[in-house]
Amino acid sequence: MVFISDQAKKKLISLMEEEGFSNNVSFVRFEVKSGGCSGLSYELTFDKEKKKEDQLFQYENMKILVDKNSIPYLSGTTLEYSGGLNGKGFYFKNPNAKHTCGCGKSFSS
Numbered sequence: 308m309v310f311i312s313d314q315a316k317k318k319l320i321s322l323m324e325e326e327g328f329s330n331n332v333s334f335v336r337f338e339v340k341s342g343g344c345s346g347l348s349y350e351l352t353f354d355k356e357k358k359k360e361d362q363l364f365q366y367e368n369m370k371i372l373v374d375k376n377s378i379p380y381l382s383g384t385t386l387e388y389s390g391g392l393n394g395k396g397f398y399f400k401n402p403n404a405k406h407t408c409g410c411g412k413s414f415s416s
Contacts, residue, residue: 308364308382308383309337309364309366309371309373309381309382309383309384309385309386310366310384310385310386311335311366311367311369311371311385311386312385312386312387312388314387314388314389314390315386315387315388315397316367316369317388318388318390318397319335319369319386319388322353323335323353326353328353328355330368330369330370331368332355333353333354333355333370334353334354334355334356334357334363334370334371334372335351335352335353335354335369335370335371335372336350336351336352336353336354336361336371336372336373336374337349337350337351337371337372337373337377337381337384337386338350338351338352338373338374338377339376339377339380339381347380349399351386351397354372357372358372358374360374360375360376361373361374361375362374362375362378379403380401380403381399381401381403382403383401383402383403384399384400384401384402384403385399385400386398386399387399387400
């Protein structure tokens with residue numbers, strides 16, 4: 308299971324609307340890819356279609372897709388958002404990460 312904080316959810320809904328998506332019919336996609344300064348990096352995108360290899364998580368009114376290869380890395384992860392002058396933007400609180408880089412966009416497990 309993956310989660311989205313209330314603050315991240317509000318920002319996602321706003322961004323989805325700006326980009327022509329709707330949280331009622333579209334998906335937020337969480338992925339882990341090879342790369343980044345710690346070996347693995349997070350990817351966050353919007354999608355209108357669920358692929359065969361995707362697992363769907365419903366968190367409140369948000370539909371989250373995670374591909375089968377990313378699930379072991381993201382189980383129990385919460386997407387957070389911090390705005391303002393010192394804010395980080397979106398970042399992942401991942402209990403599976405053994406090391407996270409300073410920018411919070413990559414990790415190792």
